Amino acid sequence: MKVAAIAGSIRENSYNTLLLETIKERFSEKFDLDIIKIDKLPLFNQAEELDPPEVVKSFKNQIADYDAVLISTPEYNWSVPGVLKNSLDWLSRGERPMIGKPVMVVGASISLMGTLRAQMDLRRILSAPGISANVLEPAQNEVLITQAHEKFDKNGKLTDEATLKVVDRAVNSFYEMVNG
Ligand SMILES: Cc1cc2nc3c(=O)[nH]c(=O)nc-3n(C[C@H](O)[C@H](O)[C@H](O)COP(=O)(O)O)c2cc1C
Incomplete structure (x- = not known):
């Protein structure tokens, strides 16, 4: 199993990137995980959605090649960071590699709410028609890292x-979901 991991924060030493690195290390015998960067993606432009810039094409092709996607999101102002939403908007138009893709959502923030609001919004975004991902159910599988x-x-x-x-526990559930 090959997992594409996206961090919703592009800062160096982001807790969300560190969380993805933790999962990569702990599950290295079960699956390969590659962190796919979204910091070079241009702002979404609908006029370019059918023939996007090369960097976007290559991002979309990369995502299409993976069996599953793991998204680790911070919370910015009670929702998902714009940089993450921007990447999802590109994925939702023209070629749509997220449709039916198994996706797991996790997140870390410094507050006591641990990205709860951001994750709720992210789950809603992931169910929009152009994305329609197959998202791991939150019950028993929530990873909301507080403080x-x-x-x-x-x-x-x-x-x-x-x-x-x-x-x-949650990543094992995801592994089982993807591998039947
Ligand atoms: C613009 C901005 C808005 C933020 N809003 C929230 C918020 O609504 N809820 C929250 O828990 N943390 C919020 N934070 C704090 C983040 O949880 C914290 O910066 C966290 O470290 C970001 O994740 P990262 O370490 O992966 O970059 C905000 C931070 C920034 C920069």
Whole structure:
């Protein structure tokens, strides 16, 4: 199984990118995970949706090649960051590689709500007609990392045991969903 991982934050040492790296390391025997960057994608322009710039074409082809997609989102102003929404808008028009794609949503924030609002919005976006992803059900599978600054150590490792248990259980559910 090959998983494309997208972080909704493009900053260096983003907790959400670190979370993806944690999952990559912990599940390296079960699946390959590649972090696909979205920071070079131009702003979505509907006039270009059928013949997008090369960087967008290559992003869409990359996503199409993977068995599943894992999205780790921060929360910006109670919703998903614009940079993540922008990437999903490109994926939703012209060639639409997300349709039916197994997707898992996770997220980390420094607040006590742990991206709850952002994840709810993201799930709604992922069910829009142009995306129509096959999203892992949240029941028992939510990964809402609160107070991220206390859960990752100085080297960027997710060290909080209780959080790691939640991550492992949810990612295992995703693995089972994708592999029947
Ligand atoms: C523009 C902006 C808006 C934010 N809004 C929220 C918010 O609504 N809820 C929240 O929990 N954290 C919010 N935060 C704090 C983020 O949780 C924090 O910056 C987090 O580290 C971002 O994820 P990252 O580490 O992956 O970049 C906001 C941060 C920024 C820069």
